Amino acid sequence: MKLYAPSTIREIKDKYDFRLSKSLGQNFLTDKNIIDKIIEESFIGENDLVIEIGPGIGVLTAEAAEQAGKVIAVEIDKNLIPILKDTLSQYDNVEVVNRDILKSDLNEMIAQSSLINGKSVNSVRIIGNLPYYITTPIIMKILEDGVKADSITIMMQKEVADRIKAEAGKKAYGALSVAVQYYCTVSHVANVPKEVFVPQPKVDSTVIRLDIRKEKPVKLKDEKIFFQCVKAGFGQRRKTMLNSLTGVCGLSKEQVGQVMESIGIDSGRRAETMNIDEFANLANSVYDKIRG
Known part of the structure; x- marks a missing residue:
């Protein structure tokens, strides 16, 4: 069954009387080349654990299951659970859970799947086609919670990906750029036109891979102060740093x-x-100043 085919999507919707939810940002990918690219660039190995966020009807899940030791598909929409159990019935290495990813303890999930076929998990890969409205909270939850994953390969609104990838001096550069790049190295995977989704969204998408750093790129005396300075600096972009930081700490x-x-x-x-x-350097100097 070609789960990515528009005809298959229609059949599944009719069979289960399923209605796509705009509030959950449900858009199903129909381009096999993009699907293959996401799986390929996720570097999934046979003894890896994959956590997929928002599997939909299982398009990416099925392809990941072909490569991984185990896939945990986390889906918030309870109406999709029976569909996923049907479309993924041939895979005995897939676990479908009905949860809100923002309320889930991913480290606990990972700990409970620490062994695959009697062997320790090699790598943990997070994948997904994220709802546009909640992309940033999901990414920052994973990073700030210190989830023990090796990489995050996800599709998101192009505008958000541009912000994450942006370098200093670029228009898209902001607090999100600094935060994600502090935790990860960022790699571009693919541009995805809006025409390859059902239903078609209003904007194009981008797939990026975030490789979580084993060591941070800078040495901080206080991480909290660092993020306070970043947040204050970008809080009112037209202000100088002198004015933006006044009152911080x-x-x-x-x-x-x-x-x-x-x-x-x-x-x-x-x-x-x-x-x-x-x-x-600024955050470390602020730390020194307030410690006096």
Whole structure:
């Protein structure tokens, strides 16, 4: 059964009287080349655990199951559970769970599947076609929770992918860019036109792979202060860093100026011009200042 074929999708909808949910951002992928590219670039091995977010009717799930030791498909829509159990019935290495990924403990899920066929899991790969409206919260939950995964290969709205990939000085560069790049290296996998989905969304998509870093790219004295500085800096993009950081950690404008001067950063700089190393130096200097 070609689960990606529009005719198959129609048959499944009719058989189960299933109605696509706009509120859950359900758009099913129909391009086999893109499906193959996602699986290929996820680097799934035979003793790997795959966690798929939002499997839909199982298009990606089935292909992942061909490569992985085990696949856990996490689906929030209870109406899709019987469909998935049908479309994936031939795979004994697939577990379908009806959960909200934002309320799930992925590390517990991983711990419960630490053995595959009596062997320790080699790698944990997270894949998915994420609903556009909730892409950023899902990514940041995985990263901030310290989920013990090796990579995240996901499809998302092109605009969000552009923000994640952006470098300092680019228009799309922002707090999300810094945060994701702090936790991961980012690789472009594929551009996906809106025409290859059922139903067709209003915007194009992009697939990226986030390889979770074993070591962070910068050394921080206090991670919380680092993210406070990043958030404040991009909070009002037209403000200079001097003005944006005033009040952060209780620092006065004069103290912020002293901090910036001490590390050779012009107080007239704006956040979008500062790379992750400069934000790290700034945060470490703020830490030193408040510790006095």
